[in-house]
Amino acid sequence: MAIPSTPGLRVAIMTDEIGWHTRQLQRALRERGGVGRCIDLADCDIDTDAAWHGLVLPGYGRELPDAVIVRGVAGGSFEQVTKRLGVLHALQALGVPVYNDARAIERSVDKSMTSLLLRAARLPAPPTWATESLAQARRIVMRESAAGHAVVMKPLFGSQGKGLRLIGQVDGVFQPLADFAPGDGRLAYLQRFVPPIGASGQPGHDWRVLVIGGRAVAAMRRVSAHWVHNVAQGARCEPAELTPALARLAEAAAAALQMDYAGVDLMPAAGRETIQVLEVNGVAAWRGLQKVTPFNIARALVDDLIDRKLATSLAARCDRQPAPVAAPARRA
Structure with missing residues (x-):
């Protein structure tokens, strides 16, 4: 069920950075009659006494947005990130379509979970290991190196190619795995290097x-x-x-x-x-x-949110509504 226009649609764009991507999404929403408001999940609170839903979202008062687009979740302590994802979980449970939802974000941000799910789906991916043992990590690197492979060490949570290190058998020279750096959280996420x-x-x-x-x-x-x-x-x-x-x-x-x-x-x-x-x-x-795509990507994302995700959510809400109670027959 496609929704041709969405006048008054209010969409929260969850992001820790406002820039080109958020402007693209806001423009695409305006073209569909909606309004996109950028909100940092760090600024969202839980207050069970503030409103019926227990959430405090800047700019929405006691109401909730009609939909949410997740554009970014800022890093932080384990407690901070848990609370931010908890807000997304709560919005989904309250019937607000979240694009991508918290579970999808968790699956993709945690590279070890991504690897497990790809493996379970029998999809081709490089062999991957995650271990908190430095000794085990070094054994993996030595074994891979003996077989002629280099290994990429990646941050478990990371993006844009930051923090990647190439170790093991690199251009004929063995590059050892050093001690875990403080920022690694004493964890090694290792993936067999696929040469370009x-x-x-x-x-x-x-x-x-x-x-x-x-x-x-x-x-x-x-x-x-x-x-x-x-x-x-x-x-x-x-x-x-x-x-x-x-x-x-x-x-x-x-x-x-x-x-x-x-x-x-x-x-x-x-x-x-x-x-x-x-x-x-x-x-x-x-x-x-x-830059190399002929159609507007932000518009494609917004169209999918509205025409598929939001439409499905609206249909589900209608299905959950109780059937009207028939009025009792009037006696002659």
């Missing part, structure tokens, strides 16, 4: 595929001389054909994490026929992808 593939003498690449509402809609090649291919780390965006193979794999990865929309990172694998899934991003940026 490029034409002879050319930089390697990977693919970013955008999935919206269960369907792959756009793709690009991220090209870089460095082994990290994130746009934020200087990779070049190039148009890419959205082949059936790329689309099927990206859609399956998004489905495995039960996501409304996702940026799926895929890597060609040398010596294998199967493309590898590297990451699934639940709060995916799309500025680079927009």
Whole structure:
């Protein structure tokens, strides 16, 4: 059921940064008759005495938004992040469509959970390990190195290619795993390195595929001389054909994490026929992808939120409403 126009629709855009992406979403919402208000989840509180729903959302008083788009969740202490995700869980439980919802955010932000779900769905991905034991982590690196593999050590919670380290067998030289740094939280998340593939003498690449509402809609090649291919780390965006193979794999990865929309990172694998899934991003940026995509991505996201997610929510509410009680028959 598509909703042609949504006059008065109020959408909370949960974000810790206001910029290009939020402006794009606000414009797309205005084109559908709605209004997008940017809110930092850090500024949202729980007050069970303030309103019937127990939440305090800046700009909404005692009311709730009609829908929520999650654009960013700021890092913080375990308690802070738990409270912020708790607000999203509460909104969903109160019947407010959340895009992506808290469970999807949790599945994608926690890279170890992403790896487990991809494995459970039998999707091709590099072997991955997560351990709190430094000795075990070093054994994994030694074993992989003996087999000729390098290993990428990633922050369990991280994005945009920040904090990645290449260890093990790197260009014929063994790079050992150092002691856990304080910022690592005494945890090693390790993934077998998939060397980038490029034409002879050319930089390697990977693919970013955008999935919206269960369907792959756009793709690009991220090209870089460095082994990290994130746009934020200087990779070049190039148009890419959205082949059936790329689309099927990206859609399956998004489905495995039960996501409304996702940026799926895929890597060609040398010596294998199967493309590898590297990451699934639940709060995916799309500025680079927009440069090589003919349609407006923010509008596609807003259309999916309104025409699918919000419409489904409205239909579910109608189904839950009790049937009207028939008036008693009047006696003659």
